[in-house]
Amino acid sequence: MELHAKIYIAGHNGLVGSALLRLLRSRGYDNLVMRSRQELDLRNGEEVKAFFDEESIDYVFLAAAKVGGILANDTYPAEFIRDNLLMATNIIDSAYRSGVRKLLNLGSTCIYPKLAPQPLKESYLLTGELESTNEPYAIAKIAAIKMCQAYNRQYGTRFISVMPTNLYGPNDRFDLNDSHVLPALLRKFHEAKEKSLPSVQVWGTGSPRREFLHVDDLADACLYLMEHYEGSEIVNVGMGEDLTIQELAERIQRVVGYEGDITFDTSKPDGTPRKLADTSKLFGMGWEPAISLDEGLTSTYLWFLERQQVAQV
Template sequence: MEKNAKIYIAGHRGMVGSAIHRKLRALGFDNLLLRTSDKLDLRNQQAVADFFAAEQPEYVFLAAAKVGGILANNALRADFLYDNLAIQNNVVHQAYVHGVKKLLFLGSSCIYPKLAPQPIKEEYLLTGLLEPTNEPYAIAKIAGIKLCEAYHDQYGCNFISVMPTNLYGYHDNYHPEHSHVLPALLLRLHEAKAANQPTVTVWGSGKPMREFLFADDLADACVFLMGSYDDPQLVNVGTGEDLSIKELAYLIKSIVGYEGELVFDPSKPDGTPRKLMDVSKLQALGWHHTTSLEMGVRLVYEDFLASCSGQ
Protein backbone atom coordinates (compact mmCIF):
# COMPACT_ATOMS: atom_id res chain seq x y z
CA MET A 1 0.00 0.00 0.00
CA GLU A 2 1.22 3.48 -0.86
CA LYS A 3 1.62 5.79 2.16
CA ASN A 4 -0.89 8.24 0.68
CA ALA A 5 -3.39 5.55 -0.38
CA LYS A 6 -6.99 6.03 0.74
CA ILE A 7 -7.64 3.22 3.22
CA TYR A 8 -11.03 2.44 4.74
CA ILE A 9 -11.04 0.68 8.11
CA ALA A 10 -14.55 -0.69 8.66
CA GLY A 11 -15.03 -1.05 12.40
CA HIS A 12 -12.19 1.24 13.48
CA ARG A 13 -13.64 1.71 16.98
CA GLY A 14 -13.62 -2.00 17.82
CA MET A 15 -10.77 -3.93 19.34
CA VAL A 16 -9.38 -5.19 16.02
CA GLY A 17 -10.19 -2.14 13.93
CA SER A 18 -8.61 0.23 16.45
CA ALA A 19 -5.48 -1.93 16.52
CA ILE A 20 -5.26 -1.76 12.71
CA HIS A 21 -5.82 2.01 12.94
CA ARG A 22 -2.93 2.37 15.43
CA LYS A 23 -0.64 0.20 13.32
CA LEU A 24 -1.29 2.14 10.10
CA ARG A 25 -0.82 5.48 11.86
CA ALA A 26 2.46 4.28 13.34
CA LEU A 27 3.66 3.28 9.88
CA GLY A 28 2.87 6.72 8.45
CA PHE A 29 -0.42 6.04 6.66
CA ASP A 30 -2.50 9.16 7.16
CA ASN A 31 -5.18 9.05 4.45
CA LEU A 32 -7.53 6.87 6.49
CA LEU A 33 -11.30 6.70 6.03
CA LEU A 34 -13.10 6.26 9.34
CA ARG A 35 -16.84 6.19 10.06
CA THR A 36 -18.58 5.34 13.31
CA SER A 37 -21.72 3.19 13.13
CA ASP A 38 -23.97 6.15 13.93
CA LYS A 39 -22.60 7.91 10.82
CA LEU A 40 -22.56 4.84 8.55
CA ASP A 41 -24.73 1.79 9.27
CA LEU A 42 -22.96 -0.97 7.34
CA ARG A 43 -26.15 -3.07 7.43
CA ASN A 44 -27.79 -0.44 5.21
CA GLN A 45 -27.14 -1.34 1.58
CA GLN A 46 -27.84 2.10 0.14
CA ALA A 47 -25.80 3.90 2.79
CA VAL A 48 -22.77 1.70 2.05
CA ALA A 49 -23.21 2.19 -1.70
CA ASP A 50 -23.36 5.97 -1.25
CA PHE A 51 -20.27 5.95 0.99
CA PHE A 52 -18.14 3.99 -1.50
CA ALA A 53 -19.36 6.13 -4.41
CA ALA A 54 -18.45 9.34 -2.59
CA GLU A 55 -15.14 8.28 -0.98
CA GLN A 56 -13.68 5.76 -3.49
CA PRO A 57 -11.37 3.92 -1.06
CA GLU A 58 -8.40 2.08 -2.58
CA TYR A 59 -7.93 -0.46 0.23
CA VAL A 60 -10.39 -1.88 2.75
CA PHE A 61 -9.87 -3.61 6.08
CA LEU A 62 -13.22 -5.22 6.93
CA ALA A 63 -13.04 -5.49 10.72
CA ALA A 64 -16.65 -4.48 11.43
CA ALA A 65 -18.82 -7.21 12.91
CA LYS A 66 -21.35 -7.99 15.61
CA VAL A 67 -19.38 -10.02 18.17
CA GLY A 68 -19.81 -11.55 21.61
CA GLY A 69 -19.12 -14.52 23.85
CA ILE A 70 -20.95 -17.84 24.26
CA LEU A 71 -23.98 -16.34 26.00
CA ALA A 72 -24.48 -13.52 23.47
CA ASN A 73 -23.90 -15.80 20.49
CA ASN A 74 -26.47 -18.29 21.72
CA ALA A 75 -29.09 -15.77 22.86
CA LEU A 76 -28.92 -13.39 19.88
CA ARG A 77 -28.73 -15.96 17.09
CA ALA A 78 -30.83 -14.05 14.55
CA ASP A 79 -28.97 -10.77 15.20
CA PHE A 80 -25.55 -12.38 14.83
CA LEU A 81 -26.47 -14.05 11.55
CA TYR A 82 -28.38 -11.17 9.95
CA ASP A 83 -26.13 -8.29 11.01
CA ASN A 84 -22.88 -9.98 10.00
CA LEU A 85 -24.23 -11.20 6.67
CA ALA A 86 -25.53 -7.70 5.89
CA ILE A 87 -22.28 -5.94 6.88
CA GLN A 88 -19.97 -8.13 4.83
CA ASN A 89 -22.31 -8.47 1.83
CA ASN A 90 -22.61 -4.69 1.52
CA VAL A 91 -18.92 -3.87 2.01
CA VAL A 92 -17.54 -6.66 -0.19
CA HIS A 93 -19.96 -5.95 -3.03
CA GLN A 94 -19.28 -2.20 -3.03
CA ALA A 95 -15.53 -2.86 -2.94
CA TYR A 96 -16.05 -4.79 -6.18
CA VAL A 97 -18.37 -2.19 -7.72
CA HIS A 98 -15.93 0.65 -7.05
CA GLY A 99 -12.71 -1.13 -7.99
CA VAL A 100 -11.03 -1.37 -4.60
CA LYS A 101 -7.42 -2.55 -5.15
CA LYS A 102 -7.46 -4.95 -2.22
CA LEU A 103 -9.80 -5.95 0.61
CA LEU A 104 -8.94 -7.90 3.75
CA PHE A 105 -11.84 -9.73 5.39
CA LEU A 106 -11.50 -10.69 9.05
CA GLY A 107 -13.16 -13.91 10.12
CA SER A 108 -12.84 -16.02 13.26
CA SER A 109 -11.50 -19.39 14.31
CA CYS A 110 -15.06 -20.45 15.20
CA ILE A 111 -15.60 -21.14 11.46
CA TYR A 112 -13.91 -24.50 11.92
CA PRO A 113 -15.69 -27.73 12.95
CA LYS A 114 -16.18 -28.23 16.69
CA LEU A 115 -14.17 -31.45 16.63
CA ALA A 116 -11.61 -30.49 14.00
CA PRO A 117 -8.22 -32.22 14.26
CA GLN A 118 -5.69 -30.16 16.21
CA PRO A 119 -3.94 -27.93 15.34
CA ILE A 120 -6.53 -26.61 12.90
CA LYS A 121 -5.37 -26.27 9.30
CA GLU A 122 -7.08 -23.94 6.80
CA GLU A 123 -8.29 -26.90 4.73
CA TYR A 124 -10.43 -28.19 7.63
CA LEU A 125 -13.10 -25.60 6.81
CA LEU A 126 -16.52 -27.23 6.13
CA THR A 127 -15.35 -30.74 7.04
CA GLY A 128 -17.61 -31.17 10.09
CA LEU A 129 -20.33 -29.76 12.35
CA LEU A 130 -19.87 -26.37 14.01
CA GLU A 131 -20.03 -25.59 17.72
CA PRO A 132 -23.82 -25.07 18.22
CA THR A 133 -23.58 -22.06 20.57
CA ASN A 134 -21.85 -19.82 17.99
CA GLU A 135 -23.13 -21.43 14.79
CA PRO A 136 -24.91 -18.28 13.46
CA TYR A 137 -21.77 -16.14 13.77
CA ALA A 138 -19.64 -18.90 12.26
CA ILE A 139 -21.99 -19.39 9.32
CA ALA A 140 -21.93 -15.66 8.59
CA LYS A 141 -18.13 -15.64 8.62
CA ILE A 142 -17.93 -18.72 6.40
CA ALA A 143 -20.25 -16.94 3.96
CA GLY A 144 -17.86 -13.96 4.03
CA ILE A 145 -14.88 -16.15 3.19
CA LYS A 146 -16.76 -17.77 0.31
CA LEU A 147 -17.98 -14.36 -0.87
CA CYS A 148 -14.41 -13.09 -1.12
CA GLU A 149 -13.35 -16.26 -2.95
CA ALA A 150 -16.30 -15.94 -5.36
CA TYR A 151 -15.56 -12.29 -6.20
CA HIS A 152 -11.95 -13.28 -6.83
CA ASP A 153 -12.95 -16.19 -9.08
CA GLN A 154 -15.69 -14.40 -11.00
CA TYR A 155 -14.40 -10.83 -11.15
CA GLY A 156 -10.67 -11.08 -10.40
CA CYS A 157 -10.96 -9.06 -7.17
CA ASN A 158 -7.97 -9.15 -4.84
CA PHE A 159 -9.99 -10.00 -1.72
CA ILE A 160 -8.23 -12.02 1.00
CA SER A 161 -9.55 -13.62 4.19
CA VAL A 162 -7.77 -13.77 7.53
CA MET A 163 -8.88 -16.08 10.35
CA PRO A 164 -7.58 -14.95 13.74
CA THR A 165 -7.60 -17.13 16.81
CA ASN A 166 -9.19 -15.91 20.08
CA LEU A 167 -8.30 -12.26 20.51
CA TYR A 168 -7.84 -9.87 23.41
CA GLY A 169 -6.55 -6.32 23.53
CA TYR A 170 -7.25 -2.66 24.10
CA HIS A 171 -10.90 -1.57 23.74
CA ASP A 172 -12.11 -5.10 24.42
CA ASN A 173 -15.73 -5.81 25.36
CA TYR A 174 -16.10 -6.03 29.15
CA HIS A 175 -19.88 -6.50 29.19
CA PRO A 176 -20.67 -8.76 32.20
CA GLU A 177 -22.81 -11.11 30.07
CA HIS A 178 -21.74 -10.64 26.43
CA SER A 179 -17.94 -10.64 26.62
CA HIS A 180 -15.40 -13.32 25.71
CA VAL A 181 -13.65 -15.43 28.33
CA LEU A 182 -10.45 -13.42 28.83
CA PRO A 183 -11.99 -9.95 29.37
CA ALA A 184 -14.86 -11.54 31.33
CA LEU A 185 -12.40 -13.15 33.73
CA LEU A 186 -10.35 -9.97 33.99
CA LEU A 187 -13.44 -7.92 34.90
CA ARG A 188 -14.80 -10.43 37.40
CA LEU A 189 -11.49 -10.94 39.17
CA HIS A 190 -10.88 -7.20 39.29
CA GLU A 191 -14.34 -6.63 40.81
CA ALA A 192 -13.87 -9.54 43.25
CA LYS A 193 -10.57 -8.06 44.41
CA ALA A 194 -12.18 -4.64 44.94
CA ALA A 195 -15.07 -6.18 46.89
CA ASN A 196 -12.87 -8.60 48.87
CA GLN A 197 -14.93 -11.56 47.67
CA PRO A 198 -13.60 -14.87 49.04
CA THR A 199 -14.38 -16.85 45.87
CA VAL A 200 -15.01 -16.33 42.15
CA THR A 201 -16.97 -18.88 40.11
CA VAL A 202 -15.64 -19.58 36.62
CA TRP A 203 -17.96 -21.02 33.96
CA GLY A 204 -17.23 -24.57 32.88
CA SER A 205 -14.75 -27.22 33.96
CA GLY A 206 -11.65 -25.19 33.12
CA LYS A 207 -10.40 -28.02 30.90
CA PRO A 208 -10.96 -26.58 27.39
CA MET A 209 -7.79 -25.44 25.67
CA ARG A 210 -7.63 -22.01 24.06
CA GLU A 211 -5.11 -19.97 22.10
CA PHE A 212 -5.00 -16.20 22.56
CA LEU A 213 -3.51 -13.51 20.31
CA PHE A 214 -2.93 -9.87 21.25
CA ALA A 215 -5.01 -7.69 18.89
CA ASP A 216 -2.06 -5.44 18.08
CA ASP A 217 -0.16 -8.51 16.87
CA LEU A 218 -3.15 -9.36 14.66
CA ALA A 219 -3.07 -5.81 13.26
CA ASP A 220 0.61 -6.25 12.44
CA ALA A 221 -0.22 -9.52 10.65
CA CYS A 222 -3.06 -7.88 8.69
CA VAL A 223 -0.83 -5.07 7.42
CA PHE A 224 1.84 -7.65 6.59
CA LEU A 225 -0.66 -9.76 4.61
CA MET A 226 -2.04 -6.72 2.79
CA GLY A 227 1.44 -6.20 1.42
CA SER A 228 2.51 -9.77 0.78
CA TYR A 229 -0.46 -12.15 0.31
CA ASP A 230 -2.77 -12.25 -2.70
CA ASP A 231 -4.29 -15.73 -2.52
CA PRO A 232 -8.09 -15.94 -2.06
CA GLN A 233 -7.60 -19.02 0.16
CA LEU A 234 -7.96 -18.07 3.81
CA VAL A 235 -4.95 -17.85 6.15
CA ASN A 236 -4.89 -18.50 9.90
CA VAL A 237 -3.40 -15.94 12.29
CA GLY A 238 -2.41 -17.04 15.77
CA THR A 239 0.43 -17.93 18.09
CA GLY A 240 0.43 -21.72 17.62
CA GLU A 241 0.39 -22.03 21.45
CA ASP A 242 -2.53 -22.72 23.81
CA LEU A 243 -3.37 -23.23 27.49
CA SER A 244 -6.37 -24.41 29.51
CA ILE A 245 -9.09 -22.04 30.71
CA LYS A 246 -8.04 -22.98 34.25
CA GLU A 247 -4.45 -21.92 33.51
CA LEU A 248 -5.74 -18.69 31.95
CA ALA A 249 -7.89 -17.95 35.00
CA TYR A 250 -4.94 -18.41 37.37
CA LEU A 251 -2.71 -16.24 35.14
CA ILE A 252 -5.27 -13.42 35.24
CA LYS A 253 -5.76 -13.95 39.00
CA SER A 254 -2.03 -13.40 39.48
CA ILE A 255 -1.88 -10.30 37.27
CA VAL A 256 -4.94 -8.71 38.88
CA GLY A 257 -3.69 -9.60 42.35
CA TYR A 258 -6.86 -11.34 43.50
CA GLU A 259 -6.14 -13.48 46.58
CA GLY A 260 -9.40 -15.45 46.86
CA GLU A 261 -10.25 -18.89 45.51
CA LEU A 262 -11.40 -19.88 42.03
CA VAL A 263 -14.33 -22.30 41.78
CA PHE A 264 -15.06 -23.97 38.46
CA ASP A 265 -18.72 -24.74 37.63
CA PRO A 266 -18.89 -27.77 35.30
CA SER A 267 -22.68 -27.35 34.91
CA LYS A 268 -21.98 -24.36 32.64
CA PRO A 269 -21.06 -24.92 28.97
CA ASP A 270 -17.43 -25.47 28.05
CA GLY A 271 -17.81 -24.81 24.32
CA THR A 272 -15.32 -26.36 21.91
CA PRO A 273 -12.86 -28.72 23.69
CA ARG A 274 -9.82 -27.27 21.95
CA LYS A 275 -9.12 -24.59 19.34
CA LEU A 276 -5.46 -24.37 18.37
CA MET A 277 -4.67 -22.84 15.00
CA ASP A 278 -2.09 -24.27 12.64
CA VAL A 279 -0.14 -21.14 11.71
CA SER A 280 2.55 -22.81 9.62
CA LYS A 281 1.21 -21.16 6.44
CA LEU A 282 1.55 -17.67 7.92
CA GLN A 283 4.93 -18.40 9.49
CA ALA A 284 6.20 -19.70 6.15
CA LEU A 285 5.31 -16.28 4.71
CA GLY A 286 7.59 -14.72 7.34
CA TRP A 287 5.28 -13.50 10.13
CA HIS A 288 5.38 -14.46 13.83
CA HIS A 289 3.62 -12.98 16.87
CA THR A 290 5.77 -10.92 19.26
CA THR A 291 3.61 -10.41 22.40
CA SER A 292 3.52 -13.17 25.03
CA LEU A 293 0.18 -13.87 26.72
CA GLU A 294 1.43 -12.70 30.11
CA MET A 295 2.79 -9.45 28.69
CA GLY A 296 -0.37 -8.87 26.64
CA VAL A 297 -2.69 -9.40 29.61
CA ARG A 298 -0.57 -7.04 31.72
CA LEU A 299 -0.82 -4.35 29.02
CA VAL A 300 -4.58 -4.86 28.73
CA TYR A 301 -5.08 -4.72 32.51
CA GLU A 302 -3.07 -1.49 32.74
CA ASP A 303 -5.30 -0.04 30.01
CA PHE A 304 -8.42 -1.34 31.83
CA LEU A 305 -7.32 0.34 35.08
CA ALA A 306 -6.58 3.59 33.24
CA SER A 307 -10.04 3.57 31.63
CA CYS A 308 -11.66 2.88 35.02
CA SER A 309 -9.84 5.81 36.66
CA GLY A 310 -10.78 8.05 33.73
CA GLN A 311 -14.52 7.47 34.10
Protein backbone atom coordinates in the same frame (compact mmCIF):
# COMPACT_ATOMS: atom_id res chain seq x y z
CA MET B 1 0.08 -0.02 0.20
CA GLU B 2 1.25 3.48 -0.57
CA LEU B 3 1.39 5.78 2.47
CA HIS B 4 -1.05 8.20 0.83
CA ALA B 5 -3.50 5.59 -0.48
CA LYS B 6 -7.07 5.96 0.76
CA ILE B 7 -7.70 3.20 3.29
CA TYR B 8 -11.09 2.41 4.83
CA ILE B 9 -11.19 0.63 8.20
CA ALA B 10 -14.68 -0.79 8.67
CA GLY B 11 -15.29 -1.12 12.40
CA HIS B 12 -12.54 1.27 13.51
CA ASN B 13 -13.99 1.67 17.02
CA GLY B 14 -13.91 -2.05 17.77
CA LEU B 15 -11.17 -4.23 19.20
CA VAL B 16 -9.57 -5.12 15.85
CA GLY B 17 -10.40 -1.93 13.97
CA SER B 18 -8.91 0.33 16.64
CA ALA B 19 -5.71 -1.75 16.65
CA LEU B 20 -5.47 -1.40 12.87
CA LEU B 21 -6.03 2.35 13.19
CA ARG B 22 -3.24 2.68 15.78
CA LEU B 23 -0.83 0.64 13.67
CA LEU B 24 -1.51 2.37 10.36
CA ARG B 25 -1.14 5.82 11.92
CA SER B 26 2.13 4.77 13.57
CA ARG B 27 3.46 3.52 10.20
CA GLY B 28 2.74 6.83 8.48
CA TYR B 29 -0.48 6.11 6.59
CA ASP B 30 -2.21 9.47 6.46
CA ASN B 31 -5.34 9.01 4.31
CA LEU B 32 -7.48 6.85 6.58
CA VAL B 33 -11.26 6.83 6.24
CA MET B 34 -13.54 5.95 9.16
CA ARG B 35 -17.26 6.14 9.78
CA SER B 36 -18.99 5.52 13.10
CA ARG B 37 -22.07 3.32 13.38
CA GLN B 38 -24.17 6.49 13.65
CA GLU B 39 -22.65 7.95 10.47
CA LEU B 40 -22.90 4.81 8.32
CA ASP B 41 -25.12 1.78 8.90
CA LEU B 42 -23.14 -1.04 7.29
CA ARG B 43 -26.28 -3.19 7.26
CA ASN B 44 -27.88 -0.76 4.82
CA GLY B 45 -26.83 -1.60 1.27
CA GLU B 46 -27.79 1.75 -0.23
CA GLU B 47 -25.83 3.69 2.40
CA VAL B 48 -22.74 1.52 1.91
CA LYS B 49 -22.90 1.79 -1.90
CA ALA B 50 -23.22 5.59 -1.71
CA PHE B 51 -20.28 5.78 0.70
CA PHE B 52 -17.96 3.74 -1.57
CA ASP B 53 -19.04 5.66 -4.67
CA GLU B 54 -18.34 8.97 -2.96
CA GLU B 55 -15.03 8.13 -1.29
CA SER B 56 -13.16 6.19 -4.05
CA ILE B 57 -11.46 3.87 -1.57
CA ASP B 58 -8.18 2.12 -2.51
CA TYR B 59 -7.88 -0.47 0.28
CA VAL B 60 -10.35 -1.94 2.79
CA PHE B 61 -9.86 -3.65 6.14
CA LEU B 62 -13.18 -5.34 6.88
CA ALA B 63 -13.09 -5.53 10.68
CA ALA B 64 -16.72 -4.61 11.35
CA ALA B 65 -18.73 -7.39 12.97
CA LYS B 66 -21.29 -8.18 15.64
CA VAL B 67 -19.30 -10.21 18.16
CA GLY B 68 -19.74 -11.70 21.63
CA GLY B 69 -19.13 -14.66 23.88
CA ILE B 70 -21.15 -17.84 24.42
CA LEU B 71 -23.99 -16.07 26.26
CA ALA B 72 -24.42 -13.35 23.63
CA ASN B 73 -24.28 -15.84 20.74
CA ASP B 74 -26.84 -18.07 22.43
CA THR B 75 -29.17 -15.18 23.29
CA TYR B 76 -29.12 -13.30 19.96
CA PRO B 77 -28.55 -15.88 17.18
CA ALA B 78 -30.73 -14.01 14.66
CA GLU B 79 -28.77 -10.77 15.06
CA PHE B 80 -25.45 -12.59 14.84
CA ILE B 81 -26.22 -14.20 11.48
CA ARG B 82 -28.26 -11.34 10.00
CA ASP B 83 -26.04 -8.38 10.89
CA ASN B 84 -22.79 -10.12 9.95
CA LEU B 85 -24.18 -11.35 6.64
CA LEU B 86 -25.48 -7.90 5.74
CA MET B 87 -22.27 -6.05 6.67
CA ALA B 88 -20.02 -8.45 4.77
CA THR B 89 -22.26 -8.60 1.69
CA ASN B 90 -22.63 -4.83 1.44
CA ILE B 91 -18.94 -4.02 1.92
CA ILE B 92 -17.53 -6.78 -0.31
CA ASP B 93 -19.92 -6.05 -3.17
CA SER B 94 -19.49 -2.27 -2.94
CA ALA B 95 -15.71 -2.69 -2.82
CA TYR B 96 -15.81 -4.63 -6.08
CA ARG B 97 -18.24 -2.26 -7.82
CA SER B 98 -16.30 0.87 -6.83
CA GLY B 99 -12.92 -0.52 -7.91
CA VAL B 100 -11.22 -1.08 -4.56
CA ARG B 101 -7.69 -2.35 -5.23
CA LYS B 102 -7.51 -4.83 -2.34
CA LEU B 103 -9.67 -5.92 0.59
CA LEU B 104 -8.80 -7.86 3.73
CA ASN B 105 -11.75 -9.73 5.25
CA LEU B 106 -11.43 -10.64 8.93
CA GLY B 107 -13.07 -13.86 10.07
CA SER B 108 -12.51 -16.11 13.07
CA THR B 109 -11.24 -19.61 13.84
CA CYS B 110 -14.77 -20.43 15.05
CA ILE B 111 -15.48 -21.19 11.37
CA TYR B 112 -13.85 -24.61 11.81
CA PRO B 113 -15.78 -27.76 12.78
CA LYS B 114 -16.28 -28.35 16.50
CA LEU B 115 -14.45 -31.67 16.48
CA ALA B 116 -11.85 -30.91 13.80
CA PRO B 117 -8.33 -32.31 14.36
CA GLN B 118 -5.94 -30.03 16.24
CA PRO B 119 -4.26 -27.77 15.40
CA LEU B 120 -6.81 -26.30 12.98
CA LYS B 121 -5.53 -26.24 9.42
CA GLU B 122 -7.08 -23.92 6.85
CA SER B 123 -8.11 -26.99 4.82
CA TYR B 124 -10.48 -28.13 7.61
CA LEU B 125 -13.09 -25.54 6.64
CA LEU B 126 -16.50 -27.16 5.93
CA THR B 127 -15.35 -30.67 6.83
CA GLY B 128 -17.73 -31.16 9.79
CA GLU B 129 -20.44 -29.73 12.04
CA LEU B 130 -19.92 -26.37 13.72
CA GLU B 131 -20.08 -25.66 17.45
CA SER B 132 -23.79 -25.06 18.12
CA THR B 133 -23.29 -22.11 20.48
CA ASN B 134 -21.80 -19.88 17.75
CA GLU B 135 -23.10 -21.51 14.56
CA PRO B 136 -25.03 -18.44 13.26
CA TYR B 137 -21.95 -16.23 13.61
CA ALA B 138 -19.68 -18.85 12.05
CA ILE B 139 -21.99 -19.37 9.07
CA ALA B 140 -22.00 -15.62 8.38
CA LYS B 141 -18.20 -15.57 8.49
CA ILE B 142 -17.95 -18.59 6.19
CA ALA B 143 -20.30 -16.89 3.74
CA ALA B 144 -18.00 -13.83 3.69
CA ILE B 145 -15.00 -16.06 2.94
CA LYS B 146 -16.82 -17.77 0.09
CA MET B 147 -18.01 -14.43 -1.25
CA CYS B 148 -14.44 -13.11 -1.40
CA GLN B 149 -13.30 -16.28 -3.16
CA ALA B 150 -16.19 -16.13 -5.64
CA TYR B 151 -15.53 -12.48 -6.49
CA ASN B 152 -11.84 -13.23 -6.98
CA ARG B 153 -12.65 -16.08 -9.34
CA GLN B 154 -15.37 -14.31 -11.31
CA TYR B 155 -14.29 -10.69 -11.23
CA GLY B 156 -10.53 -10.88 -10.69
CA THR B 157 -10.63 -8.97 -7.40
CA ARG B 158 -7.86 -9.13 -4.77
CA PHE B 159 -9.88 -10.01 -1.68
CA ILE B 160 -8.07 -11.99 1.03
CA SER B 161 -9.51 -13.56 4.20
CA VAL B 162 -7.73 -13.83 7.55
CA MET B 163 -8.83 -16.08 10.43
CA PRO B 164 -7.56 -14.86 13.82
CA THR B 165 -7.73 -16.95 16.96
CA ASN B 166 -9.19 -15.60 20.25
CA LEU B 167 -8.22 -11.95 20.59
CA TYR B 168 -7.77 -9.54 23.50
CA GLY B 169 -6.28 -6.14 24.23
CA PRO B 170 -7.21 -2.43 24.37
CA ASN B 171 -10.83 -1.60 23.51
CA ASP B 172 -12.03 -5.11 24.29
CA ARG B 173 -15.48 -5.56 25.82
CA PHE B 174 -15.45 -6.16 29.56
CA ASP B 175 -19.22 -6.42 30.02
CA LEU B 176 -19.91 -9.73 31.77
CA ASN B 177 -23.07 -10.28 29.70
CA ASP B 178 -21.54 -10.21 26.22
CA SER B 179 -17.75 -10.33 26.52
CA HIS B 180 -15.39 -13.17 25.65
CA VAL B 181 -13.73 -15.32 28.28
CA LEU B 182 -10.46 -13.40 28.77
CA PRO B 183 -11.86 -9.90 29.36
CA ALA B 184 -14.73 -11.38 31.39
CA LEU B 185 -12.27 -13.15 33.70
CA LEU B 186 -10.07 -10.09 33.96
CA ARG B 187 -13.02 -8.02 35.14
CA LYS B 188 -14.24 -10.77 37.50
CA PHE B 189 -10.87 -11.05 39.20
CA HIS B 190 -10.50 -7.28 39.43
CA GLU B 191 -13.92 -6.84 41.04
CA ALA B 192 -13.28 -9.77 43.41
CA LYS B 193 -10.03 -8.11 44.50
CA GLU B 194 -11.72 -4.73 44.97
CA LYS B 195 -14.55 -6.25 47.04
CA SER B 196 -12.32 -8.75 48.90
CA LEU B 197 -14.50 -11.65 47.72
CA PRO B 198 -13.43 -15.13 48.86
CA SER B 199 -13.62 -16.72 45.38
CA VAL B 200 -14.11 -16.15 41.67
CA GLN B 201 -16.41 -18.46 39.72
CA VAL B 202 -15.42 -19.49 36.18
CA TRP B 203 -17.90 -20.89 33.68
CA GLY B 204 -17.53 -24.57 32.74
CA THR B 205 -15.01 -27.14 33.85
CA GLY B 206 -11.86 -25.14 33.11
CA SER B 207 -10.59 -27.95 30.86
CA PRO B 208 -11.17 -26.52 27.33
CA ARG B 209 -7.98 -25.32 25.69
CA ARG B 210 -7.82 -21.93 24.03
CA GLU B 211 -5.25 -19.82 22.21
CA PHE B 212 -5.05 -16.06 22.78
CA LEU B 213 -3.48 -13.46 20.49
CA HIS B 214 -2.95 -9.81 21.40
CA VAL B 215 -4.90 -7.63 18.99
CA ASP B 216 -1.82 -5.50 18.19
CA ASP B 217 -0.14 -8.64 16.87
CA LEU B 218 -3.18 -9.33 14.71
CA ALA B 219 -3.07 -5.79 13.29
CA ASP B 220 0.60 -6.29 12.42
CA ALA B 221 -0.22 -9.60 10.72
CA CYS B 222 -3.04 -7.99 8.73
CA LEU B 223 -0.77 -5.26 7.40
CA TYR B 224 1.87 -7.89 6.58
CA LEU B 225 -0.66 -9.98 4.65
CA MET B 226 -2.10 -6.96 2.87
CA GLU B 227 1.41 -6.26 1.59
CA HIS B 228 2.63 -9.82 0.95
CA TYR B 229 -0.28 -12.19 0.28
CA GLU B 230 -2.39 -12.48 -2.86
CA GLY B 231 -4.11 -15.89 -2.60
CA SER B 232 -7.82 -16.66 -2.25
CA GLU B 233 -7.28 -19.31 0.41
CA ILE B 234 -7.79 -18.31 4.02
CA VAL B 235 -4.85 -17.67 6.37
CA ASN B 236 -4.87 -18.41 10.12
CA VAL B 237 -3.35 -15.92 12.56
CA GLY B 238 -2.45 -17.08 16.06
CA MET B 239 0.25 -17.68 18.66
CA GLY B 240 0.80 -21.33 17.78
CA GLU B 241 0.26 -22.47 21.39
CA ASP B 242 -2.69 -22.80 23.77
CA LEU B 243 -3.57 -23.32 27.45
CA THR B 244 -6.58 -24.45 29.49
CA ILE B 245 -9.19 -22.02 30.75
CA GLN B 246 -8.09 -22.93 34.26
CA GLU B 247 -4.50 -22.01 33.42
CA LEU B 248 -5.73 -18.74 31.88
CA ALA B 249 -7.70 -17.97 35.05
CA GLU B 250 -4.62 -18.62 37.18
CA ARG B 251 -2.49 -16.30 35.03
CA ILE B 252 -5.09 -13.54 35.23
CA GLN B 253 -5.30 -14.08 38.98
CA ARG B 254 -1.57 -13.42 39.26
CA VAL B 255 -1.66 -10.36 36.99
CA VAL B 256 -4.55 -8.81 38.94
CA GLY B 257 -3.06 -9.77 42.32
CA TYR B 258 -6.19 -11.55 43.58
CA GLU B 259 -5.53 -13.90 46.50
CA GLY B 260 -8.85 -15.76 46.80
CA ASP B 261 -9.93 -19.12 45.36
CA ILE B 262 -11.01 -20.12 41.86
CA THR B 263 -14.17 -22.23 41.50
CA PHE B 264 -15.85 -23.72 38.41
CA ASP B 265 -19.56 -23.73 37.55
CA THR B 266 -19.83 -27.04 35.68
CA SER B 267 -23.50 -26.39 34.85
CA LYS B 268 -22.33 -23.79 32.33
CA PRO B 269 -21.24 -24.80 28.79
CA ASP B 270 -17.60 -25.34 27.90
CA GLY B 271 -17.97 -24.76 24.17
CA THR B 272 -15.47 -26.34 21.80
CA PRO B 273 -13.06 -28.70 23.66
CA ARG B 274 -9.99 -27.24 21.97
CA LYS B 275 -9.31 -24.50 19.44
CA LEU B 276 -5.69 -24.09 18.38
CA ALA B 277 -4.91 -22.58 14.99
CA ASP B 278 -2.29 -24.11 12.73
CA THR B 279 -0.18 -21.04 11.95
CA SER B 280 2.46 -22.78 9.83
CA LYS B 281 1.20 -21.10 6.65
CA LEU B 282 1.59 -17.57 8.02
CA PHE B 283 4.80 -18.31 9.94
CA GLY B 284 6.18 -19.79 6.72
CA MET B 285 5.63 -16.42 5.04
CA GLY B 286 7.96 -14.81 7.58
CA TRP B 287 5.58 -13.35 10.17
CA GLU B 288 5.44 -14.25 13.88
CA PRO B 289 3.74 -12.64 16.92
CA ALA B 290 5.79 -10.40 19.20
CA ILE B 291 3.65 -10.09 22.37
CA SER B 292 3.70 -12.92 24.93
CA LEU B 293 0.51 -13.79 26.83
CA ASP B 294 1.86 -12.60 30.19
CA GLU B 295 3.03 -9.31 28.65
CA GLY B 296 -0.30 -8.86 26.88
CA LEU B 297 -2.37 -9.63 29.99
CA THR B 298 -0.40 -7.12 32.02
CA SER B 299 -0.76 -4.31 29.46
CA THR B 300 -4.45 -5.07 28.93
CA TYR B 301 -5.12 -4.97 32.69
CA LEU B 302 -3.33 -1.62 32.94
CA TRP B 303 -5.49 -0.30 30.10
CA PHE B 304 -8.60 -1.59 31.89
CA LEU B 305 -7.54 0.13 35.14
CA GLU B 306 -6.99 3.44 33.32
CA ARG B 307 -10.47 3.21 31.84
CA GLN B 308 -11.93 2.45 35.25
CA GLN B 309 -10.23 5.52 36.73
CA VAL B 310 -11.48 7.74 33.89
CA ALA B 311 -15.03 6.45 34.38
CA GLN B 312 -14.91 7.30 38.07
CA VAL B 313 -13.81 10.92 37.53
